Amino acid sequence: MKNLLILGGGTAGTMMANQLARKLDANQWHLSVVDKDETHYYQPGFIYVPFGVYRPEDTHRPRRSAISKRVDIVFSGIEAIEPEANRVRLDNGQTLPYDILVIATGCEIRPDQIQGLTDAGWKQNIFDFYTLDGAAALSKLLETWEGGRLVLNVAEMPIKCPVAPLEFVFLADWFFRGRGIRDKVELVYATPLPGAFTKPRASAALGKLMEQKGILTETEFNIGGVDGAKQVIRSWDGREIPYDLLVTIPPNMGVKAIERSGMGDDLNYVPTDKHTLQSKAYKNIWVLGDATNLPTSKAGSVAHFEHEVVVENILRQIKGIPPKPAFDGHANCFIETGFDRGVMIDFNYEVEPLRGTYPMPLAGPFSLLKETRLNHLGKLSFRWIYWNILMPGHHLPVSNQMSMKGKQKLVPSPRAIGAQAQ
Amino acid sequence: MVLTPPATLEDVQFNAEGFMIDPFAWIPELAEAIAEREGLQLTERHWLVINFARKEFEANGEAPTLRSITKNSGVDTREMYALFPSGPAKLAAKLAGLGKPTGCI
Numbered sequence: 107m108k109n110l111l112i113l114g115g116g117t118a119g120t121m122m123a124n125q126l127a128r129k130l131d132a133n134q135w136h137l138s139v140v141d142k143d144e145t146h147y148y149q150p151g152f153i154y155v156p157f158g159v160y161r162p163e164d165t166h167r168p169r170r171s172a173i174s175k176r177v178d179i180v181f182s183g184i185e186a187i188e189p190e191a192n193r194v195r196l197d198n199g200q201t202l203p204y205d206i207l208v209i210a211t212g213c214e215i216r217p218d219q220i221q222g223l224t225d226a227g228w229k230q231n232i233f234d235f236y237t238l239d240g241a242a243a244l245s246k247l248l249e250t251w252e253g254g255r256l257v258l259n260v261a262e263m264p265i266k267c268p269v270a271p272l273e274f275v276f277l278a279d280w281f282f283r284g285r286g287i288r289d290k291v292e293l294v295y296a297t298p299l300p301g302a303f304t305k306p307r308a309s310a311a312l313g314k315l316m317e318q319k320g321i322l323t324e325t326e327f328n329i330g331g332v333d334g335a336k337q338v339i340r341s342w343d344g345r346e347i348p349y350d351l352l353v354t355i356p357p358n359m360g361v362k363a364i365e366r367s368g369m370g371d372d373l374n375y376v377p378t379d380k381h382t383l384q385s386k387a388y389k390n391i392w393v394l395g396d397a398t399n400l401p402t403s404k405a406g407s408v409a410h411f412e413h414e415v416v417v418e419n420i421l422r423q424i425k426g427i428p429p430k431p432a433f434d435g436h437a438n439c440f441i442e443t444g445f446d447r448g449v450m451i452d453f454n455y456e457v458e459p460l461r462g463t464y465p466m467p468l469a470g471p472f473s474l475l476k477e478t479r480l481n482h483l484g485k486l487s488f489r490w491i492y493w494n495i496l497m498p499g500h501h502l503p504v505s506n507q508m509s510m511k512g513k514q515k516l517v518p519s520p521r522a523i524g525a526q527a528q
Numbered sequence: 529m530v531l532t533p534p535a536t537l538e539d540v541q542f543n544a545e546g547f548m549i550d551p552f553a554w555i556p557e558l559a560e561a562i563a564e565r566e567g568l569q570l571t572e573r574h575w576l577v578i579n580f581a582r583k584e585f586e587a588n589g590e591a592p593t594l595r596s597i598t599k600n601s602g603v604d605t606r607e608m609y610a611l612f613p614s615g616p617a618k619l620a621a622k623l624a625g626l627g628k629p630t631g632c633i
Contacts, residue, residue: 262595326614326615328594330605330606342605342606342608342609343609343613343614372593372595372596372599372600373595
């Protein structure tokens with residue numbers, strides 16, 4: 107009996123488990139998942155909790171219920187991976203051997219990495235919403251908050267779900283208008299990036315929305331520390347932003363088990379081949395989801411597109427064929443912009459988000475880099491798709507690789523062409 | 529024909545943001561020239577970082593992020609901002625003839 111071990115039973119780990127359960131010969135392969143938490147969180151739902159759109163209980167299910175009965179689950183933390191010995195030591199004392207290992211341990215927020223963040227005011231006027239606890243605590247405050255200066259700070263890139271901070275301020279604008287106190291609230295977005303987003307076209311489009319909604323942006327703001335007593339955040343280059351309410355997205359790092367295993371980079375992400383998703387250090391280790399060091403977004407859609415490639419490559423490995431370098435960095439995302447509208451973006455390693463429609467040319471139904479109600483409905487309906495189609499490993503009728511179909515290709519403007527001709 | 533190595537900014541190609549297009553065309557004298565253009569006076573500490581960045585590039589093919597520099601070079605974040613005001617990892621990469629560090633996705 108050979109062992110295929112999956113570390114992490116979240117979005118990526120669950121899809122891997124359920125697909126492999128169907129594709130591997132059960133007489134030859136013993137399949138198991140390790141996770142420290144018996145609860146599987148639908149993380150895209152967290153953004154709705156502070157604003158009362160989802161209740162906390164709407165965002166999770168028992169982990170066991172999402173993973174095929176053919177797969178064993180061991181509920182335990184991981185002490186360390188011993189890749190030279192092909193085994194994993196668990197917190198509960200067990201040691202699990204593997205022939206093939208899948209690392210899908212994700213990433214976590216590390217508020218401890220920002221000086222002063224968890225001192226004065228933490229959980230009173232400083233909150234995160236990347237954990238359910240944080241999002242739920244924030245929702246209690248926002249129900250009755252009478253207004254003031256709300257500062258949202260992104261500490262450092264990369265973060266999982268790079269659009270979520272934008273969604274937060276867009277939804278906050280909508281929420282406070284709904285409560286009739288928008289004029290009593292100042293919304294400030296402090297980011298280390300030079301613009302609203304990481305890619306130029308999307309950054310311009312989203313930046314415009316920020317302006318329209320009266321959200322102030324402070325760019326290239328690299329937070330050095332929080333003074334909870336004075337209620338200011340300070341950048342390394344000496345800028346200070348005062349706050350009444352601070353919503354923080356702390357640095358995101360890979361899990362400590364990766365650090366303990368000596369397998370991660372400076373942020374505890376595992377060096378991974380960009381196209382095959384094989385570990386750069388060990389041939390029988392595959393990495394996907396937020397745990398990789400790949401230069402694409404940390405997002406559920408990426409995990410979905412990656413897992414198809416990893417499943418195929420694992421089957422190839424078992425057959426003794428080389429892996430297919432098939433992953434193109436494909437990612438897409440719905441961005442809530444409030445007032446029942448949303449924007450969608452679709453991109454990969456080489457191509458930034460472009461205007462157009464998705465997945466079909468013209469028929470869409472989703473519009474890229476444009477605010478539409480359908481995009482918002484797409485995001486809301488995604489929760490059902492997540493639990494009922496994505497997690498069970500059913501086929502989604504969208505291409506794994508990013509497609510240029512339906513996208514407005516980059517064409518130099520007539521003015522630029524005219525200028526060149528002169 | 530003897531090829532003379534580039535020693536002035538005119539001999540080298542830069543992109544719109546001021547980063548050298550070919551990192552392999554860099555020689556230390558260029559760092560001084562780029563520093564002058566950026567209004568910086570290079571000290572031993574600057575050179576420690578520039579040499580670290582070149583070593584990282586040779587090992588990984590990329591300019592190091594600020595986190596990598598502060599973790600591994602011996603120069604902490606506070607000092608980085610003192611040596612290379614505003615966007616220290618970017619500026620260090622510029623001086624070392626490297627492309628922008630890809631910290632941001």
